[in-house]
Amino acid sequence: MLKQRVITALVLAPLMLGGIFLLPLNEFGIFVGVIATVAAWEWANMSGITHAFGRMLYAAMVALALFATSQLLKQEPSYQSFFLAIAGGWWLLALLFVLRYPNLTPVWSSMAARSFIGFCVLIPMWVGFMYLKQSAHSSLLILYLMFLIWGADTGAYFAGKRWGKSKLAPQVSPGKSWAGFWGGLATALFVSLVFAYYCHSAIKPLDTGSFISLIVISAITMFSSVLGELLESMFKRFRGIKDSSALLPGHGGVMDRIDSMSAAVPVFAGLLLLFQWSLA
Numbered sequence: 401m402l403k404q405r406v407i408t409a410l411v412l413a414p415l416m417l418g419g420i421f422l423l424p425l426n427e428f429g430i431f432v433g434v435i436a437t438v439a440a441w442e443w444a445n446m447s448g449i450t451h452a453f454g455r456m457l458y459a460a461m462v463a464l465a466l467f468a469t470s471q472l473l474k475q476e477p478s479y480q481s482f483f484l485a486i487a488g489g490w491w492l493l494a495l496l497f498v499l500r501y502p503n504l505t506p507v508w509s510s511m512a513a514r515s516f517i518g519f520c521v522l523i524p525m526w527v528g529f530m531y532l533k534q535s536a537h538s539s540l541l542i543l544y545l546m547f548l549i550w551g552a553d554t555g556a557y558f559a560g561k562r563w564g565k566s567k568l569a570p571q572v573s574p575g576k577s578w579a580g581f582w583g584g585l586a587t588a589l590f591v592s593l594v595f596a597y598y599c600h601s602a603i604k605p606l607d608t609g610s611f612i613s614l615i616v617i618s619a620i621t622m623f624s625s626v627l628g629e630l631l632e633s634m635f636k637r638f639r640g641i642k643d644s645s646a647l648l649p650g651h652g653g654v655m656d657r658i659d660s661m662s663a664a665v666p667v668f669a670g671l672l673l674l675f676q677w678s679l680a
Contacts, residue, residue, distance in 0.1 A: 412648070412657075416546075421539050425530075429470055432529045435654060436522045437463045439662075442644035442655040443522070446635045447514035458515060465519060466526055473530070480531050484670035487524030491624060491663050498630045501572050505638065514635065521631075521662045528666035531673070536680035537603065544595050545621070545668050549660050551591040552584035552622045559583020568626075573633040576626075585622055592618035603679050610677065617671040621664050628663030632656070 419431045440462035444455040473479055497504050508514060532542050560580025568576040596614050600606045606614070632655060636644065643652030655662075672678065 417543075420542050420546075425533055428533050429526070429530055432526050433463065433466045433470075435658065436466060436526050438647070439644075439653075439655045439658060440518060440522055442647075442653045443518040444515070445641070446632075446639050446644060446655075447518060448511040448639065449515065458518070462519065462522055465523055469523055469527065470530075473527070480527060481673055483524055483527040484531065484666055484673060487520075487528070487666035488670050490520045490524070491627060491667060494631050494663075495627055498569060498572055498627065498634055501569075501634055502638075509638065521628075524666035525658070525662045528669035531669040532665070535672070536678055540603075541672075541679070544591075545664065547595075548588050548591050548618055548621060548668075549625045549664050552588040552625060553660065555587025556580035556584030556626075559586075569630055572630050572637065576630070581626060584626065585619065588618055588622035589615065599679060613675045613677050617668065617675060617677060620671060621668040624667040625660035625664040628660045631663070632659035 419428060423431055437459050441455050441459040443462075444458035447458070449455050449458055469483070497508060508517060529542070532538055532545070535541055556576075557580065560575075560577045560583065563579035563583075564577030566578045567574060568578050568581050592615055595618075596606060596611055600611075632644070636642065644655035645653030647653050648657065
């Protein structure tokens, strides 16, 4: 299993980094769109759509929605803020669903509701990536976000393994602990401090307000990444499956790899827009 995880990671990491650094805007949008479409195929199963044709149809509908969104944003780029605001509202609602699980299950348990939620998860993620790709020093911002998420996940793993007795959300994800949460937050804040120092010394001076804004944005983004994982875990638990699919040997499915990004990306982009924080 470990060998499979390592081999898969060695294949995926260069693809992701190549997509971030080498692809121009339109091709990057297609790249992220393909990832979101594959994740939609998996989300269909989590929604209760088990027939192969139904899952492919759902993925095609998400792909069509992504294309329509891209055309709309080309005509009215200002609509990005609308999509990101909707994403912020959705993830606040998702937090309520996770905190109240299983009490609020009747609200979202229908196939139609879960299918609709897939659009709320995947479309804003794509919009968030595109917002970042069009920002100043876009590759650096996206890479920072990746390190923030991966660093938090790594810190959470080791802190949880060492001190994780008190469970964070036992009914949703028994493996997560409060120790892991605080370990992930500490790691994320460390990554943000390193990033702030680099930006201050190599790109542009950061005043106190910009520095504090970055720390707040990073902390909320880390929290949202955990929420993204918990939401997917909640849907998988309700559906009675362990992984979103078996597409990635040793890693489960694509959705299992991007669950934290699905929340963190639009939240991070939305907060940058809200705080008017940029490297320009």
